[in-house]
Amino acid sequence: MTIPVFGVSQFRAEREADWQQLEALLDRVERKSPRRLSSADLVALPRLYRSTLSSLSIARETSLDGSMIAYLESLSTRAYFILYGVREPAWRQIAGFFAHGWPAAVRGIVPEALIIAALFLGSALAGYFLVLADPGWFNAIVPGELANGRNMQASTETLRQSIYGAPEKGGLEVFATALFTHNSQVSILAFALGFAFGIPTLLLIASNGILIGAFYTAFISKGLGVGFTGWLMIHGSTELSAIILAGAAGLHIGRAVAFPGARSRLAAAGEAGRRGALVMIGVVLMLLVAGLLEGFARQLITDDIARFAIAAGMFALWLVYFSFVGRRAHG
Template structure:
């Protein structure tokens, strides 16, 4: 007999007759939800919907096992899929989802990778110290550590007056906007790569974060000996408390995935990576927002504000905001089952 043939005691017409009323009723309820509103369902409909879904799944299983008509199987698969998304899919309005993300989701995801954050932050600042010491001990290292387009004349041969001008002169005189744009683009690329390459056991992430820290330290080795360390810090940190925090979070999210791949525990490696990836993705959505905020601070505040006190005040305010937000936002929801 052909694959569509039925067992003697199991006819297609009988199978359909016994169950078709349930399928039609389920389809009617799904149409009501999809074309109008879930609010149109009565209490009886809400009780009936899961039962009809389970009955349809059971019919689909039987149809597959007994090789019933292919068009019927396709119909039942489509009906089951629609019911699944109605019952288990997220139908929360977009603005509710956005509000939930900022109210608790983002901060909770960040707190979930706090161990990786501490490790990445330690690596970054240790690398910065290493870069500073290395360039001070041998100035020829500067050109090896810092790309020429990033340095833009800010190297070991630059005079104190020239370096001071790059910190305080208007952009058209100091060329500050070119360096600022390059720095922002570079840091955005580092953030994305540090996260995206985390699946390789976090090794590329470590390298990228260390490289960025070394370059920062190399710049300090140029400015500090000329008495401009304080000014450089204010110039960088007016946006850097946001931008560097974003880089550290991106690196931590990448490392979180790498750690899950390397040490999945009792779960399969695929399941562990999936859980870590979902948390990391939440963190990275926030990182993009932080980079946009840093870009605004870099493009406007740092260009227009040349007073060190004001720069440090803005930097401290932004740092305090991020620390308080990630520490407190949604904290009461963390212990939910």
């Protein structure tokens, strides 16, 4: 039903003062700061917002002119973001993420992280002994493009050169890039598949552990286990930690979906998903750090002791950061 023109004029006359007052307060906040509002303004702001929403509802129901409806919609949207939106500057949000959000989120998934770490290590041992018992399993476990000639049939010198030699075209850098790409894909999938009760996440982590174990069989059989560990862990202490956290984030969601407790499954999954998303933002950053270590440090540093020192230092850094940073003071 369309109301007559005089009804529109009367409607505007009765309510326009509130709209103008709300608009003036919003302009002041957007151009300057919420601190410029007085106590009376702060009390008036939500009241004016509700009044404007009421006006918008009436205008829509009674089919008032489109320009008025558009104005009220714009005013209501602005007021909503002022009242309920995040007003912190971007730099403060980023600082808060590193100072509290990310480490706190990681501490919230410690049980799942321990499960994923145990599964990964157990799968690596299984992969090692499986290939040790039957070397034919290596090619079934490790894709050819990932192995790139580093397999059970490779000579000792070939494997040694891959660890300590200068990178050549099509050699170590191809293997390193393939390994980094593979691990990045595993991290993303481990998290994304967590919604299916965490089962695909567990399978994915197990398959990746078996793959690493198969590689160890090839290098240990040639007496290069220590060297391969240093070569792998100079970046792997960060990269594999990122995979474990990604898997833990996925399992955290899966556990919430499977066992929501007193909450609904949707609410439990939403809460776990928000925590997992914070973890995954950090996982991406860890993978970037691992990529830098993989692209530079591992190519330039060939001494085993130096490699282990860097690996241990990075692992200790992450452990201390996630354990102690961002804890709230008590008392």
